[in-house]
Amino acid sequence: MTLAARPAFDRALWESDCWARLEQRQADADRAFVYGVVSTGIYCRPGCPSRLPRRENVRFFADAAAARRAGFRACLRCDPDGASRAEREAALVAKAVALIESAEGRPAFDAIARSCGMSRHHFHRMFKAATSMTPGSYFAAIKKRRALDSLGQGESVTTAIAAAGYGSPSRFYEGVADLGARPRALSRGGAGEHIRFTVAACSLGFVLVAATQKGICAIELGDGADALAADFRRRFARACLAEDAAFSQAVADVVTLVEEPSRAFALPLDVRGTVFQEKIWRLLREIPPGETMTYGELAAKAGCPSAVRAVARACASNAIAVAIPCHRVVGKGGTLTGYRWGVERKAALLKREGR
Template sequence: MSATIDPDTAWDAFTRRDRAFDGRFVVAVHSTHIYCKPSCAARRPRRENVTFLSDAAAARAAGYRACRRCLPDSVARDRQAVIAAATLLAGDAPPPLTALAAAVGYAPHHFHRLFHRLTGITPAAYARTCRADRVLAALRDAAGVTDAIYAAGYAAPSRFYADAARLGMTPQAAAVGGAGETLHWMRLVTPLGPLLLAATARGWCRFAFDEDRDELHAAFPAATLLPGARAWRTHAEALIAQAAAVPVDGSLPRALRRTAFRTLLHQNATPIG
């Protein structure tokens, strides 16, 4: 049994068939000598007939065999495929879904559902966040916006300008350190660690883990920085709660989950007003 999950929590997840717990433990059934995912669709045994073990290897070592209905041994393979895909999506030229799925050994539609189930977002959304992360640096280093578009890995200006809305200012203003902009910022607790949030009158311009005012100033040295007012903080807290409510596989690497979390923040962001 995983040290991070107590039996009552495990039983509750098992009775609810909660996919978010797949991979965090397996359910060994004494009466049938099989082990299952927490989300297995089979009828639930009596509680006294089950044991919660840390993983499939522990279950096999204890003499249990894998359930043929939920295929618990596939969990590790699925997770590794998502991790490998995330690495490809973070590259300068993220592959389209068909090529991405082929690279990790899955059919496209199945892998799209799998990636979304484990991360809470689509592969395309993950790639957009990774690419948008490069925009600010590209704007500072390039001779102009057009050069920055291609330096950041965009194939066309239209997608760049759609993602540039995340800057909360024009690309031209971002290129010169946020000159003329006022950034309201705050630092809040999230399930994945402290997160800095900053916004202009146009909208949110930065979601960054483990950053503080100094890092924000380094990113936008020409902007005016002000602590977020209560209304801004309330809006930010609601945004974080909404993203935190999306099920994500807790055994995925922390950096991957943080990127997914920031993607959800961008997807759910609304005008602050």
């Protein structure tokens, strides 16, 4: 096997790209390089707020250590040796998320902003850029999750609504209109809900397909039919489970999709998640068969380039395999990172799509 020769590093091209990114003050360039200014002897981040120097006075370095070896000293304004702006903002967002999640009742967003050393407007903008949600929307998603968790544990609807922090039942019902299952039914393990499910064999092992009256709510892959079925029955212990000819056809369509993941899938889906998760799942369905996207690229497409981990968690929370193609998201350099139903299945699906 003959390996292709690695292309030679073109420093002039690299420096031209660095200068273009410096001119645009691209925040994501802070990790890519630093630049030194000959006239001052100082090196800075690309996002430094100082005045743009003349091009002939600029030298580019891959990292701060290289700039120091060349005799430059660190800028006191942008602190290129410390955490980048993106890293500092990520830490502040993590702090804000912890405060929001631990608040009893509605969080005091002004106080949270002050604890992060920001105005409410700046805090709101930073939080949305990182999570693709406003602080208020994030808190609404937390309330919804808390209420659904309580319902799933058998709490009454009234108790779950009060414990989650809803001011009135109407607010709760507005927030969960897309559940596919009624809240009271969820509080009784799916009691009263008609959920059809079955397990079928496929070339990747076994596939469980489940559907509510709204559409397919789960496509799960596994090694054993009994284990898949047992887990589903545990989650919907009191649901009315049924099989009919129409659903058998839907299962056949899902098995065909597993065998040929590049085929169009026209069956309706009953998607359940937070606002952020559902946004990521919609974007996943826009990735064409045979193509892949990194978690970073998906985060950027969602409008939150710094929320790579949140995007990865949203992919991992997807319960509808193949139809919502989270298998098309890969790590840097095309590496096959974790997959809810096994990396081997992820590789097989991508191979079937011609990648």
